[in-house]
Amino acid sequence: MSLWMYEMKKMFLLQKGLLFVGLFLVLTLASLAILDKPANPDIERNASTYLFYLNQVQGPYSEKTERFFAAEAAKISNAKVALQKASDDYYDGKMGEKEFLAVSAPLESILEKEKGFKVIYDQFTYIRENPANRYFLYTNGWEGLLANDDLDFFWLLLLLLLVAPVFGFEFESKMDALLLTVKKGTGPHTVCKIVLVLLTVAVLCLLTAGLRYGFYRFKYGLENGNYPLQSLSYFGTSTKDLTLLEAYLWITAGKLFGSLCFAVLILFVSICLKKYAVTLFLCSAALLLPYYGLRLESSKYFFPGPLGFMVSTGFLRGNESKRNPFKDQMDVVFREVSLTAWSVVFAVTLCLSIGMLIVIGIRRTNVWSARKPVQVRRASRLMLILCLAVSVLSGCTSSGSTGTSDIYNCSSRQSFENERYRFYVDDTDLENIRIVFEDKNSGEKRNFIRNPMPSLTRVENTIYGNGSRVYYMKYDFDKSGFMEKVARFSVIEVDTTTFQEKIVFEKKLSTDKSSVLGLVKVSDHDASFYMAIRSFFRDEHSLYFIGQNEIRRVNRRTGDMRVILRLPAFTNVAFDGRTIYYANEKSQVVKYDTKTGSETVIPDLITRNFVLTDTELLFMNRKDRQKMYALRLSDSSIRKIADQPARG
């Protein structure tokens, strides 16, 4: 068997390299499949309308685009006004049904695209800042692929597992000295090992890069690779003149170079120190400590070593700064790496790697050391390696489910009544607006929130009730710096028989990286949604949050969030435990089945103001001068309740 084959067999079979590679690939794919979330989820949620607009403006910015956006914005706002007017005319009897349908249909189709237009308009405002190198394109694919500087922890572990035993295995079994005495045991053997390691690392690195590329191409699509890099906001201020595809290739090349350097570092340390533990310790510390320890994100790119190259997206980022709250100035949070700085870092890293390879070659010769290495020499060697490493561093279940559910009306989200108590928001004292409950028998009024420690917590004045269980939502804050920051959103269930509280849903909202190592990342899009929740209700498995003009369903267990309904402004929403009722743009009341996802328009019911009860839907009839009517839910019969038009 040739030396190559034997070394490969040793590396992949005897040292279980193949198993680790397989495990790494499975974990990488699984983490991509499970953890990957679109960079801008609003694009995916409004894919069809967003793409409708994108197809018209894709590419560079021009005056035509500017005119297009101005015209489209005017078109949408005019359509809103026109539809409202047409509805008013129709319900007031000034317009026939046929004419109304003819007028409203095209207006509705315009308004359906409103949310998608808002998403692309945000992109437009970004591009308008610097139209020369910012193009319109579908960004989620490229953002997912390029816009992060996360260190691949699994990749780091795989490299340690594969490379450390290459020489370490022989030192451990004391075969190293024996090998030096055989014909091919010195130079050729060492070269074979090094080349095999470098080849393996290169192939795996390219394979991983290819896998990621394939994943994002398959999931989102990676079109328009010839557009400038600055089209992605992550690289918005970069001065590098690259296309997206070129950037990907450079980043991959950087990762390849960094990984090869890291492999050489592992080989070097394992040859010098001959022990697994110290090799693994030094090499992992050389990457992890500067990665987590440096204050400025960009610092790691200015120091020679494998780390900067292994997360090489930062080499392509531009200067970024944030406003200093105390002085009228901007503080740098990311400093762009110039081409000169990059060249110096690259050259020094390359020289260090070549130097380490030379030392490996020298140490694997069979020139017998004439004298026993004295302690001082060993210490100085260790210090040298530690200093080298440090130079790189110093660079450095629904228990309450009863099957039936109380009716929820968004319009009465600040009150709820069960058999024993009445819960409502007491705003008689404007400086102390709070949720209270009143005992129906005694009339005694008490605070509903019993937490005796209210500081650093904000309870929202909205409740949802179902039988004896009443729910409220709160935000927790932390004040670790001098500013108070929101940390967490929670929905709390109160069992009103004993007033025992239980958390039914929690979401971390803190987006800063200061907590321990900053391993858990929170999407800004998600955080801003949770901060804008108006009201909520729940069923057995999910929570439904009413945000700005939409309802989102969040799975309580997985946290998976989906937009299920778009709502016009100032509409009511009601929920009976399974069906959501809401009024659409045309003031028709629509029933949405939460189990099947189907929508049904209730015929002959035109209103914006309605209240759902157990048996009826009470509404102000738009077709009869806002007089109060009731729709019986069992047989859909409608009856007039009051002959006087309702006010307010």
Add this chain to the structure above:
Amino acid sequence: MVRLIPFEFRKHFMKISIIAAVLLFSALNVVKIYSVHEGNSLLSKHVTGPLWKGLYWKMYKDFGGTITDEKIGKLMAIYRPLEQQTADLTASTTHDNPNTYTGNVYEDFHFFRWCFVNPMKYAYDYKAYAQRVVNAAKDNIAFYDAMDNPYEARKNAAVAELFQGRAITSFSYTEMYQYYVQYDFSALLALLICLYGLMSVFLSEKETEMDALLLTTKAGGAQTVQAKLIASSLFICSVCFWFWLLDFAAFSVLFGSWDGASSPLYVLEDFIHASLNVSLGQYAVVSALVKTAGILVFGLAFLLLSSLFRNALIPFIVGLSASFGCIYMAEVYMGSGRVLLKLVNPFVLVVNRELFRKAEFVALWGYPLPSYVVALLLSAVWGAVFIGGLTIAVRKNTLRKGGGKRVFVDV
């Protein structure tokens, strides 16, 4: 066995590599603390410019110490006009205004607001806030008794007792403690050194195949294992205390103040609901002890891992992954109200501000136990499990029976 402990300690931990790593990591730690100061402190020239520091200490002479009405009046006499001048954002933005302390009226406003008025107001108001908490808790006791919920009644009684008599009587410079209690990087350094140092405790003898030979000696079995465990614990404690001491010293020197040590823990606004009635100085000691306990649990896990394998490769990687897994979970549940899920992770002892920043309780047979007690108990359980696993995993000089092919003499 007592003589074995220093021997084991010397053998495994008095290595040049470990000492060098401790020294180099210490240097790195100081650099990191320096960067924390430069990036966050209101008195750092990177954050607020060169003038604030000098001005702060000058003003501190007037306003520091016991809070009196006279001091408050004097401070407000400076602050109120600044507040009025800057309220409508029409004041001059020039930086050469001779009637100001910093040259700019807005900067003056920010200086007094963040450095003196806000912290002094918090300190002054705290007594009333604590009394409100006590009243609310006492009201809750009666309420929950009426609701037949004895656990909540007991919990509120504990809260009332904890907050009873709380007050902040003096104003001191506490910025150092504000960032000291949030600082975790040294824990990562200590964890890495322990991971490395402890790998060799059981493996060095396996590598040289001395483990079989040791079993034949008089003190080679359980006594050696005990000596190794004690020596390892000593090592972990020494590394931890060195880093915690270094943290404290570096923070004190860089932030330039030893003041505040006698102020109560709740003087830090993030600890407004602190679960302990201790001073900041005492908290630094308590926190160091609890952190050390946390690293000890991880150390025992590393020892167990290393005893299961013949070389350090897999145990090191598994230990590193497990540590990062625990850090990840600690971050997921940081600030969470799901207290038990937070406490079951031994890393919560390392990031122990989670245990002390808010009075949280866990129900045990209807009685509220403070979260830090539960965290310590759970970590003790983890430690016992790891020691138990270790005693099972280490090689023994007994004849193992259990059927034909499995019988072998382990000598």
